[in-house]
Amino acid sequence: MTSKLKATLLATAIAAPLPALAGPAEVLANYADIAQAGYEDSLATAQTLQSAVDALIASPSDVTLEAAKHAWLAARVPYQQTEVFRFGNAVVDDWEGKVNAWPLDEGLIDYVDGGGATDENPLGGLNVVANPTLTISGEEIDATEITPALLSDTLHEADEIEANVATGYHAIEFLLWGQDLNGTENGAGNRPFTDYASGDACTGGNCDRRAAYLKAATDLLVTDLEEIVAAWSEGGEGRTAVTSDETAGLTAILTGMGSLSYGEQAGERMKLGVMLHDPEEEHDCFSDNTHNSHYYDGLGIQNVYLGEYQRVDGSVVSGESLASLVAAADPSLDAELTAALAHTMRELGQIKTAAEAGYSYDQMLAAGNAEGEALVMGAVDALVAQTRSIERAVTALGLDGIEVEGSDSLDQPDAVFQ
Amino acid sequence: MRPLLAALALLTTPLHAGVPEAIEGHILPRHAAFAEAAAALNTAAQADCTAEALKPAYNTAFDAWIGVQHLALGPLQEIGGPIALQFWPDTKGFTARQLGMLLKAEAPEAVTPEGFAQQSVAVQGFMALERMLYDEAFSGYVAESYACALTRAIAHDIATKAATLNADWPATAQSLRTAGEPGNATYLAPAEATQALFTALITGIEYNDDARLARPLGSFERPRPTLAEAWRSGRSQRNLALSLTALEEFAALLADGEASETQKLFNDTEAWLDGLDEPAFAGVAEPTTRMGIESLTSYLDLLKETAAAEIGAHLNVGQGFNALDGD
Numbered sequence A: 001m002t003s004k005l006k007a008t009l010l011a012t013a014i015a016a017p018l019p020a021l022a023g024p025a026e027v028l029a030n031y032a033d034i035a036q037a038g039y040e041d042s043l044a045t046a047q048t049l050q051s052a053v054d055a056l057i058a059s060p061s062d063v064t065l066e067a068a069k070h071a072w073l074a075a076r077v078p079y080q081q082t083e084v085f086r087f088g089n090a091v092v093d094d095w096e097g098k099v100n101a102w103p104l105d106e107g108l109i110d111y112v113d114g115g116g117a118t119d120e121n122p123l124g125g126l127n128v129v130a131n132p133t134l135t136i137s138g139e140e141i142d143a144t145e146i147t148p149a150l151l152s153d154t155l156h157e158a159d160e161i162e163a164n165v166a167t168g169y170h171a172i173e174f175l176l177w178g179q180d181l182n183g184t185e186n187g188a189g190n191r192p193f194t195d196y197a198s199g200d201a202c203t204g205g206n207c208d209r210r211a212a213y214l215k216a217a218t219d220l221l222v223t224d225l226e227e228i229v230a231a232w233s234e235g236g237e238g239r240t241a242v243t244s245d246e247t248a249g250l251t252a253i254l255t256g257m258g259s260l261s262y263g264e265q266a267g268e269r270m271k272l273g274v275m276l277h278d279p280e281e282e283h284d285c286f287s288d289n290t291h292n293s294h295y296y297d298g299l300g301i302q303n304v305y306l307g308e309y310q311r312v313d314g315s316v317v318s319g320e321s322l323a324s325l326v327a328a329a330d331p332s333l334d335a336e337l338t339a340a341l342a343h344t345m346r347e348l349g350q351i352k353t354a355a356e357a358g359y360s361y362d363q364m365l366a367a368g369n370a371e372g373e374a375l376v377m378g379a380v381d382a383l384v385a386q387t388r389s390i391e392r393a394v395t396a397l398g399l400d401g402i403e404v405e406g407s408d409s410l411d412q413p414d415a416v417f418q
Numbered sequence B: 001m002r003p004l005l006a007a008l009a010l011l012t013t014p015l016h017a018g019v020p021e022a023i024e025g026h027i028l029p030r031h032a033a034f035a036e037a038a039a040a041l042n043t044a045a046q047a048d049c050t051a052e053a054l055k056p057a058y059n060t061a062f063d064a065w066i067g068v069q070h071l072a073l074g075p076l077q078e079i080g081g082p083i084a085l086q087f088w089p090d091t092k093g094f095t096a097r098q099l100g101m102l103l104k105a106e107a108p109e110a111v112t113p114e115g116f117a118q119q120s121v122a123v124q125g126f127m128a129l130e131r132m133l134y135d136e137a138f139s140g141y142v143a144e145s146y147a148c149a150l151t152r153a154i155a156h157d158i159a160t161k162a163a164t165l166n167a168d169w170p171a172t173a174q175s176l177r178t179a180g181e182p183g184n185a186t187y188l189a190p191a192e193a194t195q196a197l198f199t200a201l202i203t204g205i206e207y208n209d210d211a212r213l214a215r216p217l218g219s220f221e222r223p224r225p226t227l228a229e230a231w232r233s234g235r236s237q238r239n240l241a242l243s244l245t246a247l248e249e250f251a252a253l254l255a256d257g258e259a260s261e262t263q264k265l266f267n268d269t270e271a272w273l274d275g276l277d278e279p280a281f282a283g284v285a286e287p288t289t290r291m292g293i294e295s296l297t298s299y300l301d302l303l304k305e306t307a308a309a310e311i312g313a314h315l316n317v318g319q320g321f322n323a324l325d326g327d
Helices: A002-015 A024-058 A062-081 A090-100 A148-155 A169-177 A207-232 A237-243 A246-276 A290-306 A322-329 A331-356 A370-396 A407-411 B002-012 B018-047 B051-066 B094-105 B113-117 B125-134 B146-177 B190-217 B236-254 B260-274 B287-315
Strands: A133-136 A139-142 A308-310 A316-318
Touching: A024 A062, A024 A207, A024 A237, A024 A246, A024 A290, A024 A308, A024 A316, A024 A322, A062 A169, A062 A290, A090 A169, A090 A207, A090 A237, A148 A207, A169 A207, A207 A237, A237 A246, A246 A290, A246 A322, A246 A370, A290 A308, A290 A322, A290 A331, A290 A370, A322 A331, A322 A370, A331 A370, A370 B190, B018 B051, B018 B146, B018 B190, B018 B236, B051 B125, B051 B146, B051 B236, B094 B125, B094 B146, B113 B146, B125 B146, B146 B190, B190 B236, B190 B287, B236 B260, B236 B287, B260 B287
Parallel strands: none
Antiparallel strands: A133 A139, A308 A316
8 A cells, every 4th residue: 555655646646737637628539539430330331231131121132142141240249349438428319219129029129939929028929020919008900001119119129128128239139030949059149131021931921021120220220320320420419428528528438337237237138137047138139249248348338448559440549548537547547557457358259269260159158068157248247357457547536426327427427416 | 747746646655544444444344244244144044044043144145245345446346346236226126036037936046055056136135035044935935945045045155156256355455455566466556456345435425325316215206215225125224224324434544534615515415314213214205204215315425525535635545436326
């Protein structure tokens, strides 16, 4: 402790006459630039997906289906790196349920193995693809035309149940891959391209309606992403919120890092799956792409701390970083947090490595699989550890008078102690 | 200069007196009581596993669990957090589905102590046991059936976990007490220990609001009585009351008796709750009775804000991240 105290005193002595040294304004501008670039990349890759979906629908084949799947996987790379913007920024948190809601009762959308309805969700077996007329909460719905508006306004979170996910990446994922019926064995969903074929070649029934659903969901994803790109562009709501108030802005960065690390990723998305041993508890359960989802979530956290983002076109966005602010306040804490984030990336990298070599994430979750559990828990422990360092950064930057959970308190950063 | 001053304050503030007081007066005795009640549940289950016979011991142990559920750090974190003992909310119906799979497979190794410890948390703990005792789809089993063995395995697992928590807490308590001292790798400053307990307190209040109340309330148009916690055993109101009692005790000790506004709100909330006769919160579905339950939300919102501000200021710490962050 003595050396840490000395280091802090030293930092005080150096920093005191130069309050602008680390530049919170530059840090926040760079943070907003990274958000904008990440969402622009998400939009561009979603537009590529949109073209691939159009091609699949125009001429269904193994080749066009594989191309659409490939485009979906590529689109997830930049998007997952933006999840770090979610919890700290109300504009993102209010929006993200439209594009990345999970887990979903996919029986709402299309055919599934078994009925689909559960105690908690009577609409889990609604099957919009098969039924042009639907009954939701006692009301009859005309679903003859499957449009983006039907998905977003009527079906999404129907009956106020969050598992009724009708839109976004995971709805599209289900329509491309289908259910993964391999349990905790190797293998992803295996939807045949003929689910989009016309006439007698059609499998699964209602291929035209399935194609209409896929088209509507993909078009909606693109327009939703356009909306969030605008929010982070010059004058947009997200950018303005973090750049107009330094305290609120720095709090948004750290809240996003800590909430994603701990409650969301370590807890809800990773540890829960290990404790339930259920393959449905993997984030990208249809495509078996969960290892990448987790990896790029982690990378997004590291990006905003180091102030650098690798774009999908090969260029780089970089600038003044939060790391420099923390280093100015407490150099040893900056070293600790930097090392913690790097350690997490190594642990997430090991999961990704094993999965890409054929040992898929759902296999790791099997009951009694000690090695798989150790692999996942290694990353969980690293995420928990980095959360402690993030909490220390909140304190070191003097932001701990602010409640760090809900977006309500973020809207009024000074309300807590008034 | 605020950041630097704050960093200095963190390093130089001594351990707040409320930390050892909360450990001695709240954390350790309540874990001892839970271990005792859980052991009695296990003894009762081994003697007679049938549903009616086991209900009294089940309820006593569940009561004791609610008294420690909010202390989700240290030993409880080590065994997987509160869901290791109570898997709820169960938004995708895991407990019924996975219990059904176990009962269908009838694998002998799945109900041995070692084998059962490897099973999903959805078939372990108080919510799985509630299904076995109170859900007609499960509760009709007879002695010496596979379901009987499963019930015994759940009770045994609860007792084992409670004993582990009770055995491991003294070491965590010592780590909290010596926060900031050389060699303490968990809590690098006294304020970190204070913050850890403060976070547990506020998260506990928030959980009562966000989960215990908000889930059954749903919306006025779409109330959800079957999403109430432990509605099958009629414990929804009881669990909320027991949790508030425990949190009130925790808050008073942690704040060293210096949180009169918080204390008053605990009293007001508890008085309102006492006035309700809603064991399973079924009244959320009727406009007349719904209002009484819905009012609790306002009490709990105010309680959370007040406790966060008043006790946070007294302890001079902010909240850390908690498991409710996220979805």
